[in-house]
Amino acid sequence: MKSLEELKQNLESKMPGVTSVLEEGCLVISKNDWLEVAKFLKSSPLYSFDYLSSVTGVDYPDRLEAVYHLYSIEKKIGPLTVKVRTDRQKGEIPSVTPVWRSAEFQEREAFDLLGIHFTGHPDLRRILMWEGFAFHPLRKDYVAEND
Amino acid sequence: MFGFGVLKGMLVTIQNFFASYFSKDHLTTVQYPEERLSAKERYRNFPFLVYDQAPEDPRCVACDICAKECPPKCITIVRDSDAEGKPLKRPKSFDIDYSICMNCGICEEVCPFDAIFMDHEFELAEYGRFEDLMYHKDRLLKPNDHFKKIRPTDATRIDAKLAAKTQKPAPPVGN
Amino acid sequence: MDQLFVNLKHSILIFAGNFLPEWAVILISILISVTAIAVFGPVTMMYLTLLERKFVGRIQNRFGPNRVGKWGLLQPLADGVKMLTKEDIVPKGADHFAHFLAPVAIVIPALLVFAVVPFGRNMVAVDLSIGILFFLALSSTTTIWIFVAAWASRNKFSLLGGLRSVAQMVSYEIPMVLSVVPVLMVVGSFSTVAIVEAQSGWNWFVLTPWGLIGFVLFFLTGVAEVNRTPFDLPEGESEIVAGFHTEYSGMKFALFYMAEFMNSFTISAIVSTVYLGGWQGPWLPGWLWLLIKSYALILVMMWFRGTLPRFRVDQLMGFAWKFLLPLALLNIFAAGVWLAFARPVNYLLSAIIVALALFILYFANRPDMPKKRVYRYAVE
């Protein structure tokens, strides 16, 4: 893969108004731009990140972070780690399920365990915990009831 | 032609049927209580404590490392103390909850005193779910000979190591 | 030896005739036959379960039951005790009456068909002039009870199993009846005894071209009729849990099993009667020959069970309607030709017809048939 730096420049030149930050080898994109950027990353002939390998989230004291690992099967490059940040209270991030189908269950899982609301997801329900469970167990402040 | 594949498959099964009468390879069942497989030397099941001379004097020094490193936290150790309340280098109680233990063998790996090892014993059925599977010190302690019997290779290596240690002159006592 | 059981019965009757009126002797005669069947049926079933478990066990490279008694010979009794002492659960909302009735009623036809099986020379309970028809008629009633059981359970899996069973039985009934027709044509009688007698002296029907096809057809449809692998869709445990007997436990469940195994036995016995010369055979007594032939066929059924996966519903229907049915019809034609011509020519002609039929059906069905595939590797 060409360097991340180049990708960032390419992205910003192709999509004016989109700002991205490079951090620890990850591309950090603001949540408002994310869906557009996702479409670009998938369709751009230069990268064609057609394979969304993993979607997950991390709970930091001040923010929630969705982490995406992208690969390109066609170009055999990857991984490109994309981070999208949101606040812990509402925690909304646009869903990329329409772009990569593999996000469907993984976003449900991230919603279930971390409480990231993926807007535009076709069927955002809990997947591993049961319906009606009130908490998001992977958050750092979650304490199991009988502990 | 339709059917030949099926017939081929049936040939395989009937071959296996007859082979089961002639070849050990085709009848691998071991009739368990009467026949037993010998355990592999490295087989690990549940941990036990080793003592050298007497059960009152185990190798364990109650350092609590295994209890801390145990992933499912099934080990509980209480350090013994003498009459004045000064902690002693031996456990007062050493409990392992076999119903929680997951046989990972990490306790054995991290033990700096070679005091805890994984046993070969596997017939551990009990009537009680909780108390009967909570193994206390008395049930956990086994002589070094037992260890030598089940894992001769490791036992020789460790015995040699311990012997080398004791042969070194004891560090001069302070004060 | 051959007439061992017949003579036994006879001497009992003569002994009874000394001091009993004639009608009582007839009653005793009936009772002896009925008791013999009523004992033979369930005992056969019990040991068939053991046989199946042992045989399939060996196929699968394991022992099978071997703990209760020598070679597990008491296993069926242990199973029986277990079944009897098991809690009988009727689902809430089920139709209790029908739920109870179905397993009981399903055993009756299974026992009744034993009446027309000629176990040996003079060893048939009733020599009905319509023997084969009687067998076909009674075995078709099983469907109703399977369906009643399925429906009374109030379980969706049961219901699916019931629907499948009806569809399957209706489809397989037709080729089954048609596959017997050639024999009826040749023998000119429905009577099972007459059919066996027509095959005396190694004139087994299976040794004729149409007989070979008829035998395979009859056997396959028979396997389908008793819901055994690969036609065991009504109870397809991998899809619909246990099909129509999902909600049955204890003795009711055992009754379904009893019916199934007794039906397997009677099917095998009837197939050997119709195509394999029944109790005809050299050296050994007749009844032993029939048992040998029937058990051989049952072992083939178990062999199927140990080897084959199950058909899918539509494939099952397709197999019956697109392959078995036309083949059975053409087979009747072959038998007709065989009857019409003299000895050496008729074999040749009917063999040609049968071969042509298979050939045509093979090509007609080819589009639906699975194909072998060639795989390739990714290029570096």
Add this chain to the structure above:
Amino acid sequence: MTEENLSTLATQTLEVSLGPQHPSTHGVFRMNATLDGETIVKLKPVMGYLHRNHEKLAEDMTYLGSMPYTDRLDYICSMTNNFAYALAVEKLAGLEVPERAEYIRIIMAELTRLVNHTLLIGFLLNDLGAFFTPVLYAFREREKILDLFESVSGSRMMCNYFRFGGVKIDFSPGFLEGVKSIIQNYPKFLDEFEKLLSENEILMARCQNVGVLSKELAISAGISGPMLRASGVPYDIRKVDGYSIYNRFNFRVPIGEVGDVYDRYYVRILEMRESIKILAQAVKEIPEGPFISPKGAAGAKAPRTFKPPKGQVYGRIEAPKGELGFYLVSDGSPKPYRYHVRPPSFINLTILEDMCIGNKIADAIVTLGSVDIVLGEVDR
């Protein structure tokens, strides 16, 4: 037909909950299927019955402490789970792995692949309705490999064998001979297996053109492993990433054409043959040397001193079921800040509904079987 006519003729759909207690859902998986007759019109997977929040547990444990828990993700292939986790942590901590350890790892991973694929094919046949025969043959062969695992790691299934920077312990004496005999005998077994299965018409009819997954959807849905390759995508992480020392080995990547159940079945058979090739090369070339790097050995002895630097890493391997990835975030403490597993069988389930709609209920079971799920991994 008019709109009105259609509505009066509409058939009732039937909602069936397959699982969590169902013989063929491979554990406590559940599918809420809506059926029209036997045809599936809607299918919603439901999971989480085996959820134990593996990821949360790992956050409260040292890095090494999670190793035995990874065994329990996909409990059929604990070795590859260990491998993926070790790989991720080594990447995070920048640990070197000695040459011999790499070879040991690859031998273990490929043996695991054999175990997994063999078992899967056996169980796939069970889903098709075969009566356990292929499963027991698979068990028979798997036993030999499990014995090897036990002789090395001390446990048959929960191996807990890999350590950061190497493996826990070197081979036991006689291990390599065992692997050699597997290399020699496994192809024979595969031939037998194929003779039993590959050309069986019932299996072919049941599997071909069932559960078809197109290339495009497979890529978009993040499908990985044999399932992706069966859909015709030549993507094998062993080739693409060349992790560990896979790029030294000579093997091919089989791919399917149609993307149906049969392709998934056959691609796995071919993969096993390639795995045997890798094993043969590895056994031949394995060098002498340490089995763990000194830093790793120290970390294994005192897990609390093992503190990877701050950072994050995503490590993935080609596990038998597909891409198994570990995403780790370290804050410099002995415990991971975030620990995420990318379970292949969980993500491979995403398109289960797409593959099942329009097929029969029996096909849904087979399709699920061909996805190859292990609930320990799906639910974590």
Add this chain to the structure above:
Amino acid sequence: MNSFAPLVSVVQYVLMFIVLGAAIVTVSIGNLFRAAIFLAFTLLGVAGLYFFLHADFIAAMQILIYVGAIMTLVIFAVMLTGKMQDPLVAQSNRQKIPAFIILCGVSAFLIPTILKAPWRTLATPHATTAANLGRALMGEFVFPFEIVSLVLLVALIGAIATARSDE
């Protein structure tokens, strides 16, 4: 077999009672599904009667067609009338009274006829009815037989045409 006769008549009477009893239950029971089951018993009983009247072939046909085929259809139909998952399909006997009146009318006509009819009893019942039937069908009654087959064929084609989906 003269002394066998009383035994046979006992069985025949038992069968008769089964037929009549099952028939009464069929029309009076409140559950349609059970009614269908009892109808099956009625038909089986009739088949049994045929057996004892030496009409083996008719008996077998009775079982094969009425019990084996028609009853399956009836139970299917019953199942589809109600909700599939509700086994308690109620049978409505709302037209009890008109039915009773019609029954009375028919009986008033039938019973005297039956009583008055001069019943001739055959000295020896015809044996091997199947062969005779076959000869009759293929000889004397070949024309109506063929007509019936034609009707069945038409019905078959009609059924296929109705069930076929428009493509």
